[in-house]
Amino acid sequence: MSTPSLQRRLGLVQATALNMIDMVGIGPFVTLPLVMGFMGPNFLLAWLVGAGLALADGLIWSELGAAYPEAGGSYRFLKLAYGEHKWGRLMSFLYVWQTLVQAPLVLASGAIGFAQYFGYLVPLTEWWQPKLVSGAVVLLLIILLYRRIEDIGKLGVFLWIGVLSLMGWLIFGGLTHAHHEVAWLPTGGAAALPGVLLSAAMGQAAVKTIYSYLGYYNVCHLGGEIQNPQKVIPRSIFLSILGIMALYLLLNWSVGTVIPWQEVKALQAGGAGAVADKSQFIVSLFVERLYGPVAAQAATGLVLLVAFASLFAVLLGYSRIPYAAAADGEFLPLFGRLHPTKNFPHVSLLILGGVGFVFSLLFRLGEVISAILAMRILVQFVGQAVGLVLLRRRRGAASLPFRMPLYPLPVVLAVAVWLLIFYSTGPTFMLSGLAVIGAGLVAFLLWSRRLGRWPFER
Structure with a gap:
């Protein structure tokens, strides 16, 4: 009997679909009013x-993903960049240590956001009811992902169609019912841009928008299951980023032309009476204002479909990371097991999904968005960008299947902006991110001592 192995069966359409549904999720629907609250008339700039940042960082991911298309994504890139031994x-x-915490947090954030929008359809008045909904979402995801990768690719394309349908409907509504102007430049024009871009409000708003863009690299986690990865990985990354950028800008413009930013701020402050209860359902309120309550309920249902589709892609990609580390002998062997007939890392899937289920019962949405970013920036995003420079110096760039234009400017830009975003998460979340790194360092030293490996080589 042959040993189970990952199969390269995902093409460009499937890879792009999985990327895009990972990126959209519940993020833009719950962060849209928050960004308006931070930025006022300049909210579109935060999405730009x-x-x-996604485009600059996408160049780094594309170069690494095309050169080293294996399961695990950042795990593989960091190991190669800084020396395998x-x-x-x-x-x-x-990175894998952080994944055991932040991947379930990402899963929980989407499930909690799902429960929040579900409350528009079915009022959840008791404290335990939203937790019941979010927990059930995670369990259903595990059941759906417990199958072969080619079946998942087909299901991913179906969910992608749901994402595009919802976004298209919302954008069309704004285009045909625009009543308010939305500014693309701040008051004072281009001369005022530096002040707005470097403001504290922009830092807080950018944390929310970048959270909503995360996922453009999901295809790299699935590198061992991508067909013709040298071409498909970079193409799927940039098709995803450019497509989602257009959808987000049009969505925000559409909502802003119907519900002006002044009204959103009033809703957040509770200044509009009973309507204030709907401030967290801005998309539902948007559709309700255009087409009535029945259409708003249908739109809310599509939001829930999109949120579920994103979590589907998130858990799929993250479950491959501990597997890749364990298969290398660098993590607990339990995570390296593949299903004997379906050829997917079922133990990794079950553990990450199980922890995500627990987190979905414990935390609130506002607590996890900043924590997710603060936890990942230093090791994954900044560490990976610096690692690319080290790889280029050591191995050269002549043999790379994809080389970023204007190197090293995209790397410098990405590192600078990531560090600003890390600072913008605030002292509490910065310390939590550093604490996870510190705990991971202790775990690494204990693990290495047990194995007799560096820095405890015998």
């Missing part, structure tokens, strides 16, 4: 900043 082991271990 998020897109700019010493510092690369530490960096890749820290």
Whole structure:
């Protein structure tokens, strides 16, 4: 009997679909009013900043993903960049360690957001009712993902169609019912841009928009299951970013032309009476204002479909990371097991999904968005960008199947903006991110001592 192995059966359409549904999720629907509250008339600029960072960072992911298309994504990149036997082991271990915490947090954030919008359809008045909904969502995801990768690719395309249908409907509503102007430049024009871009409000808003763009790299986690990865991975990353950027800008413009930012701020402050209860359902309120309550209920149902589709892609991609580390002998062997007939990392899927289920019962949405970013920035995003520079110096760029234009400017830009975003998460979340890194360092030293590996080589 042959040994189970990952199969390369995802093409460009399926890879792009899984990326895009990962990116959309519940993020833009719950962060849209928050960004308006932070930025006022300049809210569109925050979404452009998020897109700019995604494009710069996408160049880093594309170069690494095309050159090293294997399961695990950042785990593999960090190990190769910093040296497979010493510092690369530490960096890749820290990344997997963080994944055991932040992947379930990402899963929980989407499930909690799902429950929040579900409350528009069915009022959830008791404290335990939203937790019941979010927990049930995670359990259903595990059941749906417990199957072969080619079946998942087909299901991903179906869910992608649901994403595009919802966004298209919302954008069409704004285009045909615009009543208010939405500014693309701040008051004072281009001369005022530096002040707005470097403001504290922009930092807080950018944390929310970047959270909503995350996922453009999901295809790299599935590198061992992508057909013709040298071409498909970079193409799927940029098709995803550009497509989602256009959808987000049009969505925000559409909502802003019907529900002006002044009214959104009033809703958040509770200044509109009973309507204030609907401030967290801005998309539902938007559709209700255009087409009535029945259409709003249908739109809310589509939001829930999109949120579920995103979590589907999130858990799929993250379940491959501990598997890749364990298959390398650098993490607990339990995570390296593949299903004997369906050829997917079922133990990793069950553990991450199970922890995500627990987190969905414990935390609130507002607590996890900043924590997710603060936890990931230093090791994954900044560490990976610096690692690309180290790889280029050590191995050269001549053999790379994809090379970013204007190197190293995209790397410098990405690192600078990521560090600003880390600072913008605030002292509490910065410390929580550093605490997870510290705990991971202790775990790495204990693990290495047990195995007799660096820095405890015998």
